[in-house]
Amino acid sequence: MKTRTRTAISSFALAAGLFGLATAVSAADLPVYTKAPAIEAWNPWMIRLRALGVVTRDSGWVDQVPGSGLKTSDAIIPELDISYFFTRNIAAELILGVTRHEVTGTGVPATAGLDVGRAWLLPPTLTLQYHFTDLGAFKPYIGAGVNYTVFFNQSAGNTFNNAGVIVTNSHLQNTWAPAAQIGFDYMINKHVGLNVDIKKIWLRPNWDGTLGGGVPVTGKVNLDPWLIGTGLTYKF
Missing domain, CATH: 1.20.5 (Single alpha-helices involved in coiled-coils or other helix-helix interfaces)
Incomplete structure (x- = not known):
């Protein structure tokens, strides 16, 4: 058993x-x-907030005064831009801001020291960019596009210079201009980064005005500004 x-x-x-x-x-x-890792949805929107230096070219003239010249003041302004990425490399950027400038005469005694006037500028600029994305956190880009500047709240100098000349009416005409751009973002994390951006705009508006005694004059102001900015980037 x-x-x-x-x-x-x-x-x-x-x-x-x-x-x-x-x-x-x-x-x-x-x-x-095994469970596949979740893929985060890609968001095509980016915004930047910059401190922007507007450095103008001191060039221009009054048609009726041989040897005359015009210069324009520089400015520092806050600036917002909005970017939309069509792909991870190609984006469109729109910059928004307003700036105020003064125009002063130079050259011959008739225009030297002449207070021509002042104006506010609304210069929206749209560029198409190529972003280099294979350098890690450092993301440089280049771009080119178009600017349309609107001049508003314009006023004449209404002040005599040493030659006894006075401008009683001043008007800069709205105009289109080409633009070029280079810059980079350095991303601290996937959303926040630092930005440096330089643009050149070939902005040359026509000008017309009236001198004391009702004498009409015309000319051109070659602003041709450099827009040099630095600030923060936020990628959605």
Whole structure:
């Protein structure tokens, strides 16, 4: 009886071992599935807030006064831009801001020191950019586009210069201009970064005005500003 019991136990143990081995082999043959990592949705929008230096070219003239010249004051303003990425490399950027400038006469005595006037500028600029994305956190870009400048709140100098000349009416005409751009973002994390941006705009509006005594004059103001900005980037 004991012999039969031992035999039965040995047979059961052998069967259990063979079953466990078969189960392990079967489990090894089954494919192992792992959960794929979640892919974050790509957002094409980016904004930047910059401090912008507007450095103008001191050039221009009054048509009726040979040897005359005009110069324009510089300015520092806050500036907002909005970018939309069509792909990870190609984007369009629109910059928004307003700036105020004064125009002063130079050259011959009739225009030297002449307070021509002042104006506010609304210069929206749209550029198409190419972004280099294979340099890690450093993301340089180049761009080119078009500017349209609107002059508003214009006023004449109404002040005599040393030659006794006074401007009683001053008007800069709205105009289109080409623009070029270079800059970079340095991303601190996936959303926030630092930005440096330089634009050149070939802005040369026509000017017309009236001197004391009702004498009409015309001319051109070659603003041709450099827009040099630095600030913060936020990528959505």
